[in-house]
Amino acid sequence: DSFDRGEDKMLVSARLEKKSPEEIAGYYTEAFMHDARMVNIRPAREYPRATAYIPQMIEIIAKLIERGHAYEVGGTVYFDIASFPAYGRLSRNTTDQLLSGTRGEVDPRKRHPGDFTLWKAAGEHRLQVWPSPWGPGFPGWHIECSAMSMSLLGDRFDIHTGGSDNVFPHHEAEIAQSEGVTGHQVVGCWVHGEHLMLSGTRMSKSAGNFFRITELVEQGFDPLAFRYLTLQAKYRTKLNFSPEAMSGADHALRQLRDRVAEWSAAPDGPRGDIDERFRAALADDLDLPGAMALVSELIRSDLAPGAKARLLIEWDRVLGLDLARAPEHGALPDGAAVLLTTRERARAAKDFATADRLRSELAAMGVAVTDTPDGQRWEVRRL
CATH class of the missing domain: 1.20.120 (Four Helix Bundle (Hemerythrin (Met), subunit A))
Incomplete structure (x- = not known):
């Protein structure tokens, strides 16, 4: 899996297009904003970028280690799902049923296959790397949302939304991280939307079966x-x-x-x-x-x-x-x-x-x- 090799979709795109991750993110952000305005979506007060919250992520990870919810091996930090009995509550999974919260081959150093990455030790030639108490690396996909949401909304807020594909592992992991560090429930209500389909297949950029609102306008x-x-x-x-x-x-x-x-x-x-x-x-x-x-x-x-x-x-x-x-x-x-x-x-x-x-x-x-x-x-x- 690209994440276990220290890559993600944005970095892969940046390398293929010979652009910086910031340029790739900026292009798609502007495209999203433009199309959102065309369909009368009111702008949010904040559009946080994960890279601006690295210190908050490191702080949360350090507290999770301190409270027995996470462990470090070779510069990578994993969340210990056995330490959080409520893990699986949102997706109605049990610990024994859970597959790895990350993708790809399971790291044999994990205590449980379902333990997910909080901080990943950086591989060679990676475009984005940050210093941390556990060595140079980058945050896992889930810790970003805990850091951004609690930084902007506090440690108790009413509604958290997302696509149905975010229920597991993303939101399940986010609950474990946020509640593990605060000691209490953070989100009052989870709301998940389903997908837009084209010929029975989910629309997505990776599948190449998607369109922009501007294309519909061009069609009249x-x-x-x-x-x-x-x-x-x-x-x-x-x-x-x-x-x-x-x-x-x-x-x-x-x-x-x-x-x-x-x-x-x-x-x-x-x-x-x-x-x-x-x-x-x-x-x-x-x-x-x-x-x-x-x-x-x-x-x-x-x-x-x-x-x-x-x-x-x-x-x-x-x-x-x-x-x-x-x-x-x-x-x-x-x-x-x-x-x-x-x-x-x-x-x-x-x-x-x-x-x-x-x-x-x-x-x-x-x-x-x-x-x-x-x-x-x-x-x-x-x-």
């Missing part, structure tokens, strides 16, 4: 259509990506914005209990598919159009779909929104004569209306 999709797509699945379930699903999400998002623009000038009215139900869905383990089902229910409901528009804009503070954005085909002229709402009601009442008359009035204002199975569609055209 609204970047927030991807966000709309992800809202259709529970965070704890896999989501399969396909061009067809993306096209459907893009179409649905544009329709939703059209409705908000159409209804925004209409009078407000009673809201019933749908807003309370929307909030309840969010409180129920972040049930976003349930919340999106209520969006569809709201659109089909008999609530006043103005009430629908205002609710959707309020809900968009969570959904993040820019529903108040003016449609790309142009903003409605004054008075057109009221006529569109009146026409929709006329069609629902099967008053087709009135609907046809209003279509003509709207056309004279430069608004072309088309009836579809999903309701009327409109587009602003130059007169």
